[in-house]
Amino acid sequence: xxxxxxxxxxxxxxxxxxxxxxxxxxxxxxxxxxxxxxxxxxxxxxxxxxxxxxxxxxxxxxxxxxxxxxxxxxxxxxxxxxxxxxxxxxxxxxxxxxxxxxxxxxxxxxxxxxxxxxxxxxxxxxxxxxxxxxxxxxxxxxxxxxxxxxxxxxxxxxxxxxxxxxxxxxxxxxxxxxxxxxxxxxxxxxxxxxxxxxxxxxxxxxxxxxxxxxxxxxxxxxxxxxxxxxxxxxxxxxxxxxxxxxxxxxxxxxxxxxxxxxxxxxxxxxxxxxxxxxxxxxxxxxxxxxxxxxxxxxxxxxxxxxxxxxxxxxxxxxxxxxxxxxxxxxxxxxxxxxxxxxxxxxxxxxxxxxxxxxxxxxxxxxxxxxxxxxxxxxxxxxxxxxxxxxxxxxxxxxxxxxxxxx
Amino acid sequence: xxxxxxxxxxxxxxxxxxxxxxxxxxxxxxxxxxxxxxxxxxxxxxxxxxxxxxxxxxxxxxxxxxxxxxxxxxxxxxxxxxxxxxxxxxxxxxxxxxxxxxxxxxxxxxxxxxxxxxxxxxxxxxxxxxxxxxxxxxxxxxxxxxxxxxxxxxxxxxxxxxxxxxxxxxxxxxxxxxxxxxxxxxxxxxxxxxxxxxxxxxxxxxxxxxxxxxxxxxxxxxxxxxxxxxxxxxxxxxxxxxxxxxxxxxxxxxxxxxxxxxxxxxxxxxxxxxxxxxxxxxxxxxxxxxxxxxxxxxxxxxxxxxxxxxxxxxxxxxxxxxxxxxxxxxxxxxxxxxxxxxxxxxxxxxxxxxxxxxxxxxxxxxxxxxxxxxxxxxxxxxxxxxxxxxxxxxxxxxxxxxxxxx
Numbered sequence: 001x002x003x004x005x006x007x008x009x010x011x012x013x014x015x016x017x018x019x020x021x022x023x024x025x026x027x028x029x030x031x032x033x034x035x036x037x038x039x040x041x042x043x044x045x046x047x048x049x050x051x052x053x054x055x056x057x058x059x060x061x062x063x064x065x066x067x068x069x070x071x072x073x074x075x076x077x078x079x080x081x082x083x084x085x086x087x088x089x090x091x092x093x094x095x096x097x098x099x100x101x102x103x104x105x106x107x108x109x110x111x112x113x114x115x116x117x118x119x120x121x122x123x124x125x126x127x128x129x130x131x132x133x134x135x136x137x138x139x140x141x142x143x144x145x146x147x148x149x150x151x152x153x154x155x156x157x158x159x160x161x162x163x164x165x166x167x168x169x170x171x172x173x174x175x176x177x178x179x180x181x182x183x184x185x186x187x188x189x190x191x192x193x194x195x196x197x198x199x200x201x202x203x204x205x206x207x208x209x210x211x212x213x214x215x216x217x218x219x220x221x222x223x224x225x226x227x228x229x230x231x232x233x234x235x236x237x238x239x240x241x242x243x244x245x246x247x248x249x250x251x252x253x254x255x256x257x258x259x260x261x262x263x264x265x266x267x268x269x270x271x272x273x274x275x276x277x278x279x280x281x282x283x284x285x286x287x288x289x290x291x292x293x294x295x296x297x298x299x300x301x302x303x304x305x306x307x308x309x310x311x312x313x314x315x316x317x318x319x320x321x322x323x324x325x326x327x328x329x330x331x332x333x334x335x336x337x338x339x340x341x342x343x344x345x346x347x348x349x350x351x352x353x354x355x356x357x358x359x360x361x362x363x364x365x366x367x368x369x370x371x372x373x374x375x376x377x378x379x380x381x382x383x384x385x386x387x388x389x390x391x392x393x394x395x396x397x398x399x400x401x402x403x404x405x406x
Numbered sequence: 407x408x409x410x411x412x413x414x415x416x417x418x419x420x421x422x423x424x425x426x427x428x429x430x431x432x433x434x435x436x437x438x439x440x441x442x443x444x445x446x447x448x449x450x451x452x453x454x455x456x457x458x459x460x461x462x463x464x465x466x467x468x469x470x471x472x473x474x475x476x477x478x479x480x481x482x483x484x485x486x487x488x489x490x491x492x493x494x495x496x497x498x499x500x501x502x503x504x505x506x507x508x509x510x511x512x513x514x515x516x517x518x519x520x521x522x523x524x525x526x527x528x529x530x531x532x533x534x535x536x537x538x539x540x541x542x543x544x545x546x547x548x549x550x551x552x553x554x555x556x557x558x559x560x561x562x563x564x565x566x567x568x569x570x571x572x573x574x575x576x577x578x579x580x581x582x583x584x585x586x587x588x589x590x591x592x593x594x595x596x597x598x599x600x601x602x603x604x605x606x607x608x609x610x611x612x613x614x615x616x617x618x619x620x621x622x623x624x625x626x627x628x629x630x631x632x633x634x635x636x637x638x639x640x641x642x643x644x645x646x647x648x649x650x651x652x653x654x655x656x657x658x659x660x661x662x663x664x665x666x667x668x669x670x671x672x673x674x675x676x677x678x679x680x681x682x683x684x685x686x687x688x689x690x691x692x693x694x695x696x697x698x699x700x701x702x703x704x705x706x707x708x709x710x711x712x713x714x715x716x717x718x719x720x721x722x723x724x725x726x727x728x729x730x731x732x733x734x735x736x737x738x739x740x741x742x743x744x745x746x747x748x749x750x751x752x753x754x755x756x757x758x759x760x761x762x763x764x765x766x767x768x769x770x771x772x773x774x775x776x777x778x779x780x781x782x783x784x785x786x787x788x789x790x791x792x793x794x795x796x797x798x799x800x801x802x803x804x805x806x807x808x809x810x811x812x
Contacts, residue, residue, distance in 0.1 A: 009580075012580075013576070013577050013580050042581070042582065042583050045583070046583065070576070071573055071576055071577070072573075072576035072577055072579070072580050073580040076579075076580055076581070076582050076583070077580040077581055078581065078583070079581070159804060159805070162804075162805055163709075163710065163805055163806055164704060164708070166805060166806065166808065167477055167478075167704065167707045167708055167709060167806075168703055168704070168707065170419070170476070170477055170478035170707060170808065170810075171419050171477070171478055171703045171706065171707035172703075173478070173482075174415075174418075174419050174478050174479040174482055174483040175448070175482070175483055175484065175485070176448065176482050177448050177451070177452065177482070177484070200804075200805065201805070203808075203810065291703075293702045293703060293704070294700065294702070296699045296700070297574055297577045297578075297697075297699060298570060298573065298574070298699070298704070300577065301573045301574065301576060301577035302570070302573055302710075303569075303573060304569065304708075304710035304711055305710055307804065384803065384804065387804035387805070388803070388804045389804070390801060395796060397790065397794070398565060398568075398606075398713065398790065398793035398794045398795070399565070399568055399569055399572060399606065399607070399793070400569055400572065400573075402572065402576065402609075404576075404609065
């Protein structure tokens, strides 16, 4: 008897997480060895509550093709963490549900926490003689998973960040007879990969963004102000990119410096971003025009800057996971191994998921300049292939035509 | 002797203000009746300081084509207001410079304040027997100029807002098992046209954004909270769009309610946006997950959602201005007159600029629902044609290839 494929999405959305869903579903439907493909709605949490859907009809009515270029999690997501204790009753409950649904293959598309789910389920399966094959498919705009050259989702987010920073730099320079500072806050609490990608926006040496700060290096406000003063001598309209997670190196986020004192109308501490904090600081100390822009959720959900490379790899990460499971692998995550920068070539593989979950890959120190205010050419060589190529998103009546669950 | 064309840009940037520059330059260079085309750098303020450039070489080296799809003001902008008193010495100084440069035709691309410049210069010219023909070319994402169906810049900004709100709604609904409110703050201090455009994001009746608030209607926080509570009964993940300029109807902006009490680390009043204020309010009063997103400058400088209709009309607004001047008109602004919604057809014309400057066109009351929390179908019929069609921006190495002054 052919056994079914179960697939779910977990964690924050990206522009291409549905590309990986497409890859899993397509490979699952095409394989002669598998039965139905079932989607978990809102991840493992929804599945536990009986929320699931049959994916085959989507391939027939054209919806699956639309899913490929729709941002966000088509199946819905969750932030459900399985218990550390593998003797918890949720495990037999889950595997009972797997059996009821005749599941032979389980795929979970997500970041760090989702790989933790994959690790626990595969360890439980091994301990209890279950032959269900359990594979993780990486996704995160943060690009912080170990054992893989990069993660699907990063390339499109990096393209969005670089394009948008290039446009913000234009916007900031229209009154180029007056000095100004524009601070762009980019996602990344612990890893600065996405903020580093803003360096791709430069058209020539010395172009904006002239200063880039990552959470990997301790942020010193005095040194920051000194750098601004110096850079303003040669660039009138400075653009500075910072990670939301910049910190003083001793565990205090820069944004926390502000919330110590700001109090809102309800008497609550006013939580502000690092960008807003630095905007106020620069206004106070330099007395020039300053603005902060938080790229916010758009950097992870925009379909307008999809990288063709990223989307292709996201789809492949999904189908490779299915093929690895069919070949007998379990407890693994699809990985990318880069074999050349120019021309850019990639090999797909798998790695033990237990060695991946709960670890974070930071931007290497040697890719950050020694004053901590820029990235090195090596980073650009690494990142540039990942943003190549454009994707035509289907349009209808002037707007992107996205798939959605009815 | 053929006389030269002088062109400048003023006010805030849009995605297509350079489309109008392209239109003026192209028409000026192609006309057998005109000489050189000269660009004012940083508008009339820069021109007064001798900052100008010859535009003809750009047509020869391919740069002009790139300018067409580059957001922001290629020539740079200014916020310089000419004195009300036409006997001020700046006027003869300017006209002296016009004469030195053998200017016969003056074009100024901008919004309200720029039309004020066009009005003053043309009145001065009339009073002093100057035969220089002076024409304004409209641009503003705010869409608030009178005497024209709409303004170049609005369509692309509307397309950006509608696309982005649709994507934010996807992002907000990935954890659709938990209720949430996402507040999107959109530009527009006095006119709500751009915020109204967020209604185009809906895919079906009742889809997000479920609530839309414009500055044209008094905003009542209690009624707002009631509406949220009611809408949350049927939509778990609400998206609410608000204009930055929502106000209580008595001259107090909603964002000012917050700055009354918030104090930052420097002891300054903490200026926060209306979105952030409402985020805190909803958190306090409803106790559910809430987030605010400020679209910020991206809505006026992004090239990723250029409307082909808007760009075409922006180019035409520029060339029409040149043709009107050649036909003897002065003291006018290019205008659009819509002759049909479906199929969408437009006629170009001109109107007296003195009747346009210093006026603001609000969204008509009959296009706003009576509870002030939505727009009517008439608005959608009006706005939809303006976002139609996509533009392929030239790409290089994975990013948009923009023109810039070296």
